[in-house]
Amino acid sequence: MVLINGDVQQIVRKLRCEIDIFMQCKEMWHLKKNAQGIKIYNAPSRHYHGMVIKGETKMNMSPEKVYDMIHPTSEYRFMWDAHVDKCEFLQELGPGLVLLHQVMRPSFMGCFSSRDTIDFMLQEDSDSTKICLVHSLESSDFPPTSKHVRAFTYPSGMIIEKTENADESQITCFLQVKLNAKAIPQSIIDSSLISMMQSYLLALRKAKDIAWKPLEKPVGRIRVKSVDNKNAINTAKIHLRFYSSYNLAISYHTNFAMLSPDPFNSNDQVKCESPCPKNTSQTEIRVERISHQWTVKNFTHCYQEYLEYFVRLPRPDESLTWSIKIYPKGNGENNKEFIFLCLNRVVPLQSKVSKIGFKSRFIMRNAERKEIEMRVHPSPSHSDYVSYIKRDVLYPQILPHDIIIVTVEIDVAVEIVTTSNEDNFSYTDSIKHFINDSEAMLKSHTFSDFEIEVGGRIIPAHRCILAARSTVFAAMLTHQTHETQMGRLVIPDFDFEVISELVRFIYTGRCRRLKELSHDLLVVADKYRVLDLKIRCERVLANSLTVENACDLLVIADRHSASYLKEKALDFMHQNVSQITTTQGWTLLLNQRQELVTEVVQSFGRVSKRKSVDIQDNMMELWKEEIASARMQKLKLSQPYRPQSYKLVELSENLLAQVKSGEKLYIRGKPADKAYISASNETYEIVEQNHAGSSTFLICENLQVPTCKQNDQQSQEDSTICTMLSSILTTNYCYIPCGKMVRHLLIDDVYDGSSKSTSKQQWTVDKLLLAIPSNEQQLCDALKQLHVCEIDGWLRLLSVNYLINLTDRIVREIRANNLDTISVEEATIDLEELGLISVIESWFKWFTVANDDGQGWHLNEKEISRLYAEGLLSTVESMELKQFLDAWKESVPVEIETKLSYLYGIALIRDNTSPEVIEYFPSYDLPADRNEQIKLMFEKKRIWKLEQLRPYFPANNDAQIHVILEKHCRCYNDDGVTYFARRHA
Numbered sequence: 007m008v009l010i011n012g013d014v015q016q017i018v019r020k021l022r023c024e025i026d027i028f029m030q031c032k033e034m035w036h037l038k039k040n041a042q043g044i045k046i047y048n049a050p051s052r053h054y055h056g057m058v059i060k061g062e063t064k065m066n067m068s069p070e071k072v073y074d075m076i077h078p079t080s081e082y083r084f085m086w087d088a089h090v091d092k093c094e095f096l097q098e099l100g101p102g103l104v105l106l107h108q109v110m111r112p113s114f115m116g117c118f119s120s121r122d123t124i125d126f127m128l129q130e131d132s133d134s135t136k137i138c139l140v141h142s143l144e145s146s147d148f149p150p151t152s153k154h155v156r157a158f159t160y161p162s163g164m165i166i167e168k169t170e171n172a173d174e175s176q177i178t179c180f181l182q183v184k185l186n187a188k189a190i191p192q193s194i195i196d197s198s199l200i201s202m203m204q205s206y207l208l209a210l211r212k213a214k215d216i217a218w219k220p221l222e223k224p225v226g227r228i229r230v231k232s233v234d235n236k237n238a239i240n241t242a243k244i245h246l247r248f249y250s251s252y253n254l255a256i257s258y259h260t261n262f263a264m265l266s267p268d269p270f271n272s273n274d275q276v277k278c279e280s281p282c283p284k285n286t287s288q289t290e291i292r293v294e295r296i297s298h299q300w301t302v303k304n305f306t307h308c309y310q311e312y313l314e315y316f317v318r319l320p321r322p323d324e325s326l327t328w329s330i331k332i333y334p335k336g337n338g339e340n341n342k343e344f345i346f347l348c349l350n351r352v353v354p355l356q357s358k359v360s361k362i363g364f365k366s367r368f369i370m371r372n373a374e375r376k377e378i379e380m381r382v383h384p385s386p387s388h389s390d391y392v393s394y395i396k397r398d399v400l401y402p403q404i405l406p407h408d409i410i411i412v413t414v415e416i417d418v419a420v421e422i423v424t425t426s427n428e429d430n431f432s433y434t435d436s437i438k439h440f441i442n443d444s445e446a447m448l449k450s451h452t453f454s455d456f457e458i459e460v461g462g463r464i465i466p467a468h469r470c471i472l473a474a475r476s477t478v479f480a481a482m483l484t485h486q487t488h489e490t491q492m493g494r495l496v497i498p499d500f501d502f503e504v505i506s507e508l509v510r511f512i513y514t515g516r517c518r519r520l521k522e523l524s525h526d527l528l529v530v531a532d533k534y535r536v537l538d539l540k541i542r543c544e545r546v547l548a549n550s551l552t553v554e555n556a557c558d559l560l561v562i563a564d565r566h567s568a569s570y571l572k573e574k575a576l577d578f579m580h581q582n583v584s585q586i587t588t589t590q591g592w593t594l595l596l597n598q599r600q601e602l603v604t605e606v607v608q609s610f611g612r613v614s615k616r617k618s619v620d621i622q623d624n625m626m627e628l629w630k631e632e633i634a635s636a637r638m639q640k641l642k643l644s645q646p647y648r649p650q651s652y653k654l655v656e657l658s659e660n661l662l663a664q665v666k667s668g669e670k671l672y673i674r675g676k677p678a679d680k681a682y683i684s685a686s687n688e689t690y691e692i693v694e695q696n697h698a699g700s701s702t703f704l705i706c707e708n709l710q711v712p713t714c715k716q717n718d719q720q721s722q723e724d725s726t727i728c729t730m731l732s733s734i735l736t737t738n739y740c741y742i743p744c745g746k747m748v749r750h751l752l753i754d755d756v757y758d759g760s761s762k763s764t765s766k767q768q769w770t771v772d773k774l775l776l777a778i779p780s781n782e783q784q785l786c787d788a789l790k791q792l793h794v795c796e797i798d799g800w801l802r803l804l805s806v807n808y809l810i811n812l813t814d815r816i817v818r819e820i821r822a823n824n825l826d827t828i829s830v831e832e833a834t835i836d837l838e839e840l841g842l843i844s845v846i847e848s849w850f851k852w853f854t855v856a857n858d859d860g861q862g863w864h865l866n867e868k869e870i871s872r873l874y875a876e877g878l879l880s881t882v883e884s885m886e887l888k889q890f891l892d893a894w895k896e897s898v899p900v901e902i903e904t905k906l907s908y909l910y911g912i913a914l915i916r917d918n919t920s921p922e923v924i925e926y927f928p929s930y931d932l933p934a935d936r937n938e939q940i941k942l943m944f945e946k947k948r949i950w951k952l953e954q955l956r957p958y959f960p961a962n963n964d965a966q967i968h969v970i971l972e973k974h975c976r977c978y979n980d981d982g983v984t985y986f987a988r989r990h991a
Contacts, residue, residue: 014099014100014103014126014143017126017141017143018103018126018128018141020161021128021139021141021161022139024161025139025161025163025165025180028058028060028161028180029165029178034049035047035048035049035060036048036049038200039200039204039493041204042204042208043063043064044061044062044063044204044207044208045061045062045063046059046060046061046200046203046204047059047060047061047062048060048196048200051160051182053160053182053184054160054184055192056184056185056192056195056196057196057199058180058181058182059180059181059182059196059199059200059203060178060179060180060181061177061178061179061181061203061204061206061207062176062177062178062179063177063207063211064169064174064175064176064177065174065175065177065210065211065214066173066174066211066214067173067174067175067213067214068172068173068174068175069136069166069167069168069175070136070220071214071218072136072166072175072177072210073131073136073138073166074218074220074221074224075210075213075216075218076138076164076210077129077221077224077225077227078093078106078108078127079093079095079106079224079225080221080224082213082216082218085213085216086209086210086212086213086216087209088111089110089111090108090109090110090111091109091110091111091120092108092109093106093107093108093109094106094107094108094109095225095226096124098226099126101228102128102129102130102226102227102228103126103127103128103226104126104127104129104225104226105124105125105126105143106123106124106125106126106127107122107123107124107148108122108123108125109121109122109154110122110123120154120155121154121155121156121157122150122151122154122156123142123156123157123159124142124143124144124148125140125141125142125143125159126140126141126143127139127140127226128140129224129226129227129228130227130228130229131227131228131229132229133168134167134168135165135166135167135168136165136166136167137163137164137165137166138163138164138166139161139162139163140159140162140163141159141160141161141162142157142158142159142160157183157184157185158183158184159182159183160182160183160184161180161182162180162181162182162183163179163180164177164178164179164180165177165178165179177207177210179203179206179207181199181202181203183199195470197455197469197470197483197490198453198455198468198469198470200455201453201454201455202453205453291419292419293417293418293419294417294418295415295416295417295418296317296328296414296415296416296418297413297414297415297416298317298330298413298414299411299412299413300315300330300411300412300413300414301409301410301411301412302332302409302410302411302412303408303409304408304409305334305404305408305409305410306401306404306405306408307408308334310334311333311335312331312332312333312334312337313331313332313334314329314330314331314332315329315330316328316329316330316352317330317414317416327351327352328349328350328351328352328414328416329348329349329350329351329352330347330348330349330412330414331346331347331348331350332345332346332347332348332412333345333346333347333348334397341394343396343397343398344394344395344396344397345394345395345396345397345400346383346392346393346394347368347370347380347392347393347394347412348391348392349366349368349391349392349414349416350391351364364416364417364418364419365416365417366391366414366415366416366417367382367391367393367414367415368380368391368393368412368413368414369412369413369414369415370393370395370410370411370412370413371410371411371413372403372404372407372409372410372411373404373407373409373411374407375411376403378395378400378403378404378410379395380393380394380395381393381394381395441514441515441516444513444514445510445513445514445516447468447513448467448509448510448513448514451466453468454466454467454468455468455469455493456468456469456472456483456493456494456495457493457494457495458494458495458497458505458509459494459495459496459497460496460497460500460501460502460505460506461501461502463502465505465506465509467509469483471512471513472512475512475536476512476534476535476536477535478533478534478535479534482495487987488949488978488980488985488987489978492980495978496978496979496980498978498979500526500529500530501526503519503523504523504526504527504530505530507519507520507523507527508527508530508531508534508536508539511536511539512536515538517539517542520542520543520546521546524543524546524547524550525543525547525562527539527543528540528543528544528547528562528566528568528571529566531543532566532567532568540566540568541570543568544563544568544570544571545570547559547562547563547568547571548570548571548574548575551574551575551578553582553585553586553589554589554591555591556575556578556579556582556586556589556591557579557586557589557591557592557594557595558591559571559575560572560575560576560579560595560602560606561595561599561602563575564599564602576605576606576609579606580609639709639710639723639724639725640724640725641704641706641724641725641726641727642724642725642726642727643726643727644707644726644727644728647727647729648728648729649729649730650729651728651729652705652728652729652731653731653735654703654705654731654734654735655692655734655735655736655737656734656735656736656737657737658690658737658739660685660688661683661685661688661690661737664685664686669685669686671683671684671685672684672685672775672781673692674775674776674778674779674780675779679779680692680779682740682742682779683737684779684780684781684782685781686781686782686783687781687783687784688739688781689739689740689742689779689780689781689784690737690738690739690740691737691738691739691740692735692736692737693735693736693737693738694733694734694735694736695733695734695735695736696732696733702730702731702732703730703731703732703734704727704730705727705728705729705730705731706725706726706727706728707725707726707728708723708724708725708726709725710723710725741934741936741939742778742779742780742784742934743930743932743933743934744778744780744784744785744787744788744930745788745791745792745928745929745930745931746930746931746932746934747777747778747780748774748778748785748788748789748792748794748930749792749803749930749931751767751769751774751777751778752769752792752794752801752802752803753803754767755767755768755800755802755803756802756803756804756805757795757797757802757803757804757805757808757845758804758805758807758808759805759808759841763797763798763800763802768800768801769800769801770799770800770801771785771786771789771801774801788930789801790851790852791929791930792930793806793809793848793852795844795845795848796844796848797842797844797845804845804848806873806876806877806880807877809849809873810873810874810877812840812841812845812849813849813853813870813873813899814899815840816837816840816846816849817865817870817899818899819836819837819840820833820865823836825837826862826863826864826865827862830850830854830863833850834846834847834850850863852866852869853865853866853869853870853873854866865902867902867903868905868908870898870899870902871894871898871902871903871904871905871908872908872909872912874894874897874898875890875894875904875908875909875912875913876912876926876928877897878890878893878894878897879912879913879924879925879926880926882926883925883926884916884923884924884925884926885923885924886921886922886923886924887915887921887922887923887924888921888922890924891904907953909924910953910954910956910957911928911929911956911957911958912926912927912928912929912957913925913926913927913928914927914946914947914954915947916946916947917947917948917949918948925946927946929957929958932958936970937974939958940970940971940974940975941974943958944974944975944987944988948987948988949985949986949987950985950986950987951983951984951985951986952964952967952984952986955967955971955986971986974988974989975987975988975989976988976989
């Protein structure tokens with residue numbers, strides 16, 4: 007008799023109840039994968055922070071054969087399942103209920119250790135349904151054996167149902183296992199278990215080719231009377247399938263410490279055997295100290311929610327980072343009278359030190375270096391440290407200087423080193439085997455659950471490995487991104503050979519073509535933050551420095567933040583300055599990257615004094631001829647001298663081209679506001695750049711430029727200095743929310759059919775140009791978009807409801823009297839009785855277009871449809887998409903079609919709601935700041951197409967839109983369509 011912890015009957019009742027819920031509650035499941043005839047779902051588990059996995063498929067085997075194939079102790083199970091090592095029958099607990107001791111082989115090329123489990127299994131079958139359910143137990147008679155891991159399976163199993171075809175079975179499989187792999191994010195584990203479920207069902211499907219003879223008296227099975235499928239679960243037709251579910255989970259067990267939890271007690275227990283006394287070992291926890299001082303001046307004037315600073319502990323291939331935050335007004339509603347200091351550890355997922363121990367403390371001092379006593383707040387998180395002090399206690403101690411000096415001391419356990427006297431053990435061989443096995447796994451595509459597409463070719467990969475080795479992949483795969491949902495990443499900007507080498511390095515740490523592809527690999531390693539590969543590429547490129555490529559490699563190093571390569575390139579240029587300054591690369595550097603040239607010259611000071619003198623002498627030799635050929639000319643101040651009479655403006659290429667072509671530029675803006683330069687179709691903000699202390703510009707008359715040798719005869723004249731400028735004005739392209747500003751000014755004077763104006767302030771186009779820093783073309787476009795009409799010499803905003811009623815009447819008259827056969831001018835006169843002639847004329851401009859042959863006109867279907875859609879959405883702001891489409895189609899005039907593409911620029915469909923919701927989102931109502939505008943757009947809708955974005959950037963072409971979005975978003979191509987999504991940190 008085996009001693010079991012817990013009431014078995016109680017566990018069985020809960021097991022039956024939970025599987026019954028899984029089968030009946032269809033709405034709880036979310037479809038995650040549908041491939042090869044297998045559907046995989048998941049739902050939150052109520053036992054642990056993770057997911058329950060559900061798999062559904064049909065198999066070309068009879069239910070009896072499937073039932074025998076999954077029997078834990080049958081020979082069939084060992085013929086198709088490579089993970090099981092042995093399964094030992096312990097005892098029978100009751101009808102259909104047996105206790106098993108199962109042992110599983112190491113999996114995932116040795117990354118996941120061996121394990122043994124004590125599980126009870128419930129097996130029952132009838133004519134229509136065969137059920138196998140499993141639940142783990144704890145037994146003091148069977149502690150975890152040496153070199154095995156004990157895990158825990160919560161209610162799981164398999165339901166095998168008969169179909170109309172006698173040789174076909176409907177399979178429903180459940181998996182609910184707690185892995186306790188604390189070093190791996192639960193989202194990665196859940197994604198991997200989905201792949202494991204599919205692989206298991208595919209392997210079981212192949213068992214149809216195994217020669218089969220029904221089992222005679224299989225262990226632990228009972229026969230029950232046949233009932234209909236709806237009540238099968240409720241009448242104990244539940245059959246426990248340990249291996250079908252548990253074996254999926256064990257292939258993902260890692261070598262991290264595992265717990266054996268009691269299913270009805272949150273206090274987990276660990277049972278271990280005594281260590282072998284023949285060998286000894288010693289473990290040392292190595293500690294490093296970080297000490298950082300942070301001074302905050304004028305602290306009492308801080309209005310932000312919190313101040314933040316980052317402290318880093320440098321490592322060879324990573325950084326351990328802590329965030330220090332000061333909350334001047336508390337960190338919640340209930341503690342506003344306190345000042346909090348918080349320390350929080352931030353570690354990238356690719357860090358080898360995934361969980362560390364550390365001790366820390368805050369020391370606060372005032373300007374006189376007198377220590378201020380603080381209290382320590384216990385934090386529930388092991389990565390947090392919090393100190394606090396009352397504001398009225400702190401302020402008297404830091405005034406009048408108003409300075410606080412915060413010192414943080416952190417003792418970090420960064421490494422655990424264990425030495426052993428065990429014979430015949432080689433860490434080098436173990437690492438070599440691990441690398442070889444990882445490369446074999448990459449080539450065999452075992453358990454691959456993610457694809458990388460490059461140039462139409464596919465590289466299968468594993469999410470957990472990509473996320474562990476790259477912060478970019480980790481951010482991508484731990485959020486609900488398009489790549490996560492599709493299970494595929496399309497990379498259009500690199501060659502297949504480069505990405506395949508990147509993936510191979512991620513798995514093995516090896517790179518066969520490093521010298522050949524060092525430049526491309528440096529770029530891709532920087533983009534996906536594979537830091538150890540980036541360092542290797544920098545070293546290879548640094549060893550290849552020559553006079554011809556030094557400037558090019560310096561640009562590459564600066565562009566991709568390759569500090570090691572940049573330092574080596576600067577040192578090389580110091581040593582070979584006379585040769586490098588004669589190369590074409592140096593000429594390009596002077597013309598295109600002046601800031602790098604400045605950095606090169608400034609770096610001369612870092613070399614030795616003798617070396618610095620030599621370099622300066624060499625540079626003087628290079629420029630001696632140009633200096634000698636220069637002519638001398640006297641400069642004098644103008645009389646009278648007017649220093650404010652000139653302004654120097656640096657124009658963009660577009661503005662300069664318009665000035666050269668004879669177009670006018672307008673400077674707009676109120677005296678107290680910013681100044682803007684408006685051209686025919688663009689607006690630029692004028693920004694002053696102060697060059698005081700570094701450069702002064704002289705505006706001179708009669709200044710002669712030396713174009714000949716010194717011995718040439720030229721008349722010398724004095725040059726007059728008109729003014730000296732220490733600053734210049736530059737122009738930056740800016741977005742002006744013209745539509746929003748026009749609507750704000752005209753909203754008080756809306757025309758709804760009554761010609762009488764009630765507004766005190768009336769507007770014309772000229773007045774609007776003075777009030778709005780916009781160009782004339784942009785203003786006219788905004789007036790057309792907002793349906794602004796000139797009535798009695800003043801601009802009036804037409805009501806949407808009035809326009810809809812007017813459109814209904816005009817369309818009826820056009821179709822009743824065939825007005826589309828006459829000219830627009832004649833039709834306008836015929837319809838004069840429907841409204842003011844200026845309103846009718848504007849209506850024809852907005853809602854009609856000329857025919858392609860230039861003869862006649864027809865209704866503008868798109869603009870009419872948009873008008874009716876705006877009338878529906880402007881009152882409710884959002885509504886269900888299906889309801890809106892029906893109402894929209896019913897509201898528009900007959901023969902006018904409705905298309906979702908007509909709504910680009912006035913509405914959007916939210917992609918994070920169910921059912922789908924359409925929301926009123928006009929382009930003219932966006933914020934003026936581009937950053938806030940893009941932030942709002944992608945909060946409303948996560949994924950955008952380019953054609954959906956164009957109406958929100960009306961003054962920009964596609965190339966300019968890409969430039970704007972590149973700072974904030976990432977784009978990808980799927981089946982020839984370009985999509986934009988938020989960039990991940």
